[in-house]
Amino acid sequence: MKTFYGNEYNFSWIDGKKIESDHSSEVINPATGQSIGLVPDGGAKLTLRAIDAAAQALPSWSKLTAGTRAGYLLDWADRVIADKEALAQLLSLEQGKPLDEARGEIEGVAVYIRWYAEEGKRAYGEIIPASRPGQQLMVFREAIGVVGLITPANFPAAILATKVAPALAAGCSFVLKPAEQTPMIAIALLSHLMATQLPAGVANLVTGNPEEIGGTLSADPRVRKISFTGSTEVGKILMRQAADNVKRLTLELGGNAPVVVFPDADLDKAVDGIMGNKFENCGQVCNGINLIYVHEDIHQALVEKLAERIKVLKVAAGSEPGCQVGPMIDPSYLNKVETLVNDAVMKGAKVLAGGHRIVEDGYHVGNFYAPTLLDGVHEEMELTRKEIFGPVAPVLTFTDESVVIERCNNTPYGLAGYVYTRDAARMFRLIAGLEVGNLAVNGTSLANPQTPFGGVKESGIGRVGGRQGLEEYMELKYVALTLE
């Protein structure tokens, strides 16, 4: 397996060309702290060139038929799948996730691209019954224009696809800025897109300074929309910046997802669901479970089953065979997890598994944190209010259904929620009661290309996925046509 890429990805994609950079930044392997290659350290100048190219390319790209655009997308998906193993290895090395998870993510990239290639053909307008004789009231759908796409480091391939595919299918051109920790997988995926002979300027990618690139995208009136996935803090900055030219936004931000396990639940199913969700991607998932609320009657049983499973999780570099939990992407994420766990322990939480960094020979090796189970958690602890974004499972108990709903809703976030119960009436009370954009009942998996994923409250605006995810890249034009 390749572990050093040198200058292989040390370029930006602008106007159909690879642009080499005068300044570069190192990309770090989170499992070792060592450099795995260089990427350009771009800023405002490069971003402006990319916007110029996207603006030039827009009119002809948006006028193509949806079928022609789908042709490029389907070709892209085929190329991604043909190169799946190499892409998965790069993703795992750069991001840290287990190789099997990386393979799944690359497969997911192709699934999203193919779905939006087809959905672009169904961007139907409307004809509305008129108020006057001789009149036609019509609604056209048009590409919104040049879009800025800003992606995070946790699913750097899948989230890229959930933005690029609908943007292209809708007829938009774009400037993409990947996260500074994971730029190489984005450059690799764009290189496959460019190999489809996509018209120059439709797809552009700039890496480097987030504030400069984001600020330039926000300030330019030609960029009609920004689609961002990342922290609520940065989402708010982009929202303020977007106000100056009333730019459209899709924001997929942080969460504080609860799972509520009732006494009538299938406990083994709940344990499987919690394990699958909580430790995927080392807990760095925006809709990942943050808090486990379990009914007092089954608390002991659930905690024992979870502890048994968590203690044997294999923590290793993503490339190591059998790895189940990799390193955290960034030392800052690791520090946050450590601070939150220490605060909880200081306030009385009991550590039933993990609870510490993984240190070898007295030195920190990579950004590893031991999969952790905390019992006796209560609302005084910081981690009940903050997104943990790491491999830590905090358990809280409850007795009353309406009180637990209130506790779940007592957060500025509203991204995801999970419920385990076999009582149909209770399911509907929870569906109505939980203030979230996405809810899974008796399961913990939510991502599909055909479903609208997104948050309420401070978890975001707009939806990613589904026909709604395509509409995010289109404007409506209403036309009142009088024929005589």
Ligand code: ADP
């Ligand atoms: P996380 O906390 O999940 O790392 P961030 O919100 O910090 O999320 O990062 C998500 C994406 O937002 C990354 O691509 C990052 O470079 C980018 N980003 C960070 N700060 C800004 C900013 N001021 N303007 C635009 N993008 C930004």
